[in-house]
Amino acid sequence: MRYPVRGVPAARLKYGLPPLFALCLLCAGVLAGTVRAQSITPLSLPPGFSDDSIITGLLAPRAAVFTPDGRILVLERGSATTNDQNTASVRVFKSGQLLPDRALTLDVCGDSERGLLGIALDPDFATNGYVYLYYTRQASQGAACAYNYHPDPTGLVGPRNRVSRFTMAGDTIDPASEIVLIDGIVTSVGYHNAGDLHFGQDGYLYISTGEGGISSLAATNDNLNGKILRILPGNGPAGGYSTAGNPFDGAAGARLCGVDLVTFGNGPCREVYGLGLRNPFRFALRPGTNDLYVGDVGGGVWEEVNEMKSGGGNYGWPEREGFCSNGTLCSPPYSTPPSYRDPTYAYAHVDAGANVDSAIIGGAFYTGTVTGLPYPAQYAGNYFFADFVRGFIRRMVRDSGSGAWSVAEPDFATGGAGIVGLITGLDGNLYYLAAGSDQRDGELRRIRYAGSENQAPFAKLTVTPGGGPIETVFIYSALGSFDPDQSVPLTYTWDFGDGSSIATTMLTVTHVYTAAGAKTVTLTVTDSGTPPRVSPAAHATIFPGDEPPTATIRLENVTAPGRPRYFVGDTWGFDVAAASSDVVTCTWKVDFHHSDHSHPFLPSPPPEQRTFVTNYNESEPDVWYRVWLTVADTFGQETRVYSDVLPALATLRFDTEPTGLNLKIGEQQVTAPYEISRVVGVDISVTAPLTQPFSGLSYYSFRAWSDRGDRQHVVSTPIDGGEFVAAYRLIITDDFPVFQEWNIYLPALSTEP
Known part of the structure; x- marks a missing residue:
């Protein structure tokens, strides 16, 4: 959040660091006059x-989520007065505008991937006003938003992911109406929280949970992490829920895991x-x-x-990923x-032969448009899903005879x-929620079929620089603007914010201001279709007569x-x-x-938080932290600077004696070395x-690790790395109950039995 600093001097040191300390050890960058x-x-x-x-x-x-009367409820970070990560709100979009008053504001843990994550409306919402939310509640004891508290069995230390029911009246959700349903979903490292909520045709609430960064939790049924949960919420103030019909409801020793603070049993x-x-x-649930269909x-x-x-x-994690052994x-x-x-x-993290990061976002079904033109027939009944990192939307098509699904090519959207x-909106169209590149300008957008209708163009503008002396020549570019149906040429109309404007077919124009102060620049784009269409306006604020502020981290x-x-x-x-x-x-962020x-x-x-703890559970080496500082001056001109905190890496080598046998490193099956x-x-x-096979009935039998660890143990990556060798002995046997041992020893283990 923003807080006043009013001329922060170089001597303002919270941690007493020597001058230029950051410059000698960190990667740094500046985006001046943003x-x-x-x-x-x-x-x-x-x-x-x-x-x-x-x-x-x-x-x-x-x-x-859409309400039956056409409103849209949206979950976002912050409140009406702050964008503090540890607050979150339910917003109401009504009659074409986003209402300024929040329907509900909650205290949450909003760091990492935590926060207010999921929403569903009761099937009888029009009558009872019940809204179900999935959010990360703060800890009952100790630090509000701590990490790595997983061994705590009480649920008091550290935050937990929670599912609660609230009651909405009009455009307001009463915070005092909260009925906690589930309160024992671990979020130990901040990541892999899941958080989706949907009601099925059976009236049950289905809930997705992540493994909380502790992959082993997903594989067992004695906890709520890495699961799809299914409950039938009770009505009225008593709350509670039923689990009748669930696969483990009648199992020996079965228990309700979400009704109290005890997480494990x-x-x-x-x-x-x-x-x-x-x-x-x-x-998503397939309609009817x-x-x-779980992404x-x-x-x-x-x-x-x-x-x-x-x-x-059991869908395999952490033993399997896709159709394969993990990794x-x-x-x-x-x-x-x-x-x-x-x-x-399943699709691999591969594009054009290169490895690429991916993160699937499932999904919604298209079943037919209620208002407007319907999608072409080939889209009926399709399941659509997206990828957060790669930016595509794909669709799956179901064979009406066999019920088998296949993915249509090419990608539906990129x-x-x-x-x-x-x-899926009330009008039957697909909608998607986009966080944007910096999480500050998110949007809800609609994908509709317009047929042969001339579509409006899209306006995109950039201005260079963002500020400077009054004589600065500002360069305006419409590069990136386009018309979906190529009704060209395009006309670019610029309003410079000082009473002057220009319409041109040129992508780039320049302008010099005669008076200082913040100016709002507006670009609209008009196509050459019949009839011509005008884009929604794109805006930017620039600052003639004002040098960008400066800061270092x-x-x-x-x-x-x-x-x-x-x-x-x-x-x-981190500090200024x-x-x-x-x-x-x-x-800061x-x-x-x-x-x-x-x-x-x-x-x-929040302003009092000027530290962070690096992740305990990161399994990859290509990682780092980027600390961003955005400073603004009295005119509102911003400059963004960043510094990177880089990891210390070490190399570990795993082998077997004899070499070439199999090991499991993390969740991945590998061949040594x-x-x-x-x-x-x-x-x-x-x-x-x-044991590992050798030939016929003969086999290798595990003997010892070179670090004296158990057959399955945890290695903490040492500063200088190291080599870890698993020694085996060859057991030669035949059809008789007599066998001969051929012991194969590491030198360091030669005195062991």
């Missing part, structure tokens, strides 16, 4: 389709409907059925669509153990910017002052090192970068199989 303009570019769609903006200016939106959880999921962030965000190799027609299935690519014919269910569709949800490794790279669990402090005297507000995409880590920390790079301090589970 010009903010429209961030969501329409999708590239098949001919005849239109991508229309419905709601704009949303702050980190996460989910939306020995018996199966009666709420569990499906398990073995990593992060099923979004799912209780069949779930499960994968690890390093595969993204999945899982068809869940009945309960009790591997494989080709048909697939070999699936009978204890697991394969996905209906060019998305942070799609976080797909929704100071970072400190609080855990180990002077150490320039982070280990797992380090605490880092120096700023120009005209700076009046500062806005911290992003966690993973290869070629990023996650919000501290999207908007195997080498990986990890952040120092990361825990890695290593498993040596008890």
Whole structure:
């Protein structure tokens, strides 16, 4: 959030760092005189389709739902007075506008991927006003939004993901009406929270939960993580729910796991409907059925669509990903153990032969348009899903005879910017929720079929620079503007905000101002269709006569002052090192970068929070933290600067004696020798199989690890890396109950029995 600093001097040091400390150890960048303009570019769609903006200016939106009377409820970060990450709101879109008053504001943990994540309306919402929310509630004891509290069995320490029922009257949700239904969903490392909610035809509420960054939780039915849950909420003030008909409801020792603060136990959880999921962030039910189609965000190799027609299935995580053993690519014919269910569709993190990050966003069904032109016939009954990172929307087509699903090619849409949800509207059209490139200008957009109708063009503008002396020549560009149906030439009409304007077919124009002060520049684009269509206006604010403010960031490794790279669990402090005297507000955020995409880590920390703790559970080496500082001067001109906190990496080598045998490193089956790079301090589970085949009835039997660990144990990545060797002995046997041992020893183990 913003807070006054009013001329922060260079001496304002919260952590007492030496001058220029940040400059000597960190990657840094500056975006001076930042010009903010429209961030969501329409999708590239098949001919005849239109991508229309419905709601704009949303702050980190996460989910939306249509009410029976045509309103739209949207979940976003912040409140009416603050964009603090630890508050979240339900907004109401009504009669064509986003109401300024929030329907509900909650205290949440909004760091990492936590927050207010899911919403569903009761089937009898028009009568009872019940709204169901999935959100990360703050801890009952200790730090409100802590990490790595997983061993705590009480549920008091650390936040938990919660499902609650609220009552809405008019455009307001009464916070005092909260009835807590489920309160035991672990969110130990901040990631993999899932959070989708949908009612089925059977009246049950289906809930998706992530494994909370602890992959082993997904595989067992004695906890609520990495699951699809199914409950029948009770009516009235008593709350509660039934789990009748669930696969583990009548199992020996079965218990309700969500009704109190106790998170773990020995018996199966009666709420569990499906398990073995990593992060099923979004799912949908096929209309007229209780069949779930679950988009499960994968690890390093595969993204999945899982068809869940009945309960009790295990969808493989963490042992399997896609159709393969975890962490591997494989080709048909697939070999699936009978204890697991394969996905209906899976796609690899590969594009044009190169590995790319991916994050599936499921999904919505198109069943026919109620108002306006219907989609062409081939889209009827299709299941649509998206990818948050890669920006596409794909569709799956069901064979009416066999019921088998296949993916239509090419992709239905490309060019998305942070799609976080797909929704079927009351009008039957598909809608999608986009967070945007910086989470500050999110939108709800509609995909409709326009047929041969001349569609409006899209206006995109950039201005260089964002500010400067009064004699500055400002360069305006309409590059990126386009018309979906190519009704060219296009006419670009510029309003410079000082009473002057120009209409031209040129992409670039210049302008010089004669008076200082903030100016709002507007661009509209007119096509040459019949009749001509005009784009929605694009706006940007520039600052002639005002030099951009300046600032630098100071970072400190609080855990180990002077150490320039982070280990797992380090605490880092951040603050303003120096700023120009005209700076009046500062806005901070911290992003966690993973290869070629990023996650919000501290999207908007409160002013008193000037530290963060690095992730305990990151399994990849290509990671870092980017600390952003946005400063604004008295005119409102902004400058954004950043500094990167880089990891300390170490190399680990795993082998067997004899070499060439199999090991399990993390969740991946590998053949030795195997080498990986990890952040120092990361825990890695290593498993040596008890036996491995040799020839005929002969086999290798595990003997010992070189570090004296158990056959399955955890290795904490040391500063200097290291080699870990699993020693085996060869057991030679035949058809007689007599065998001979050939012991194979490592030198360091030669005295062991």
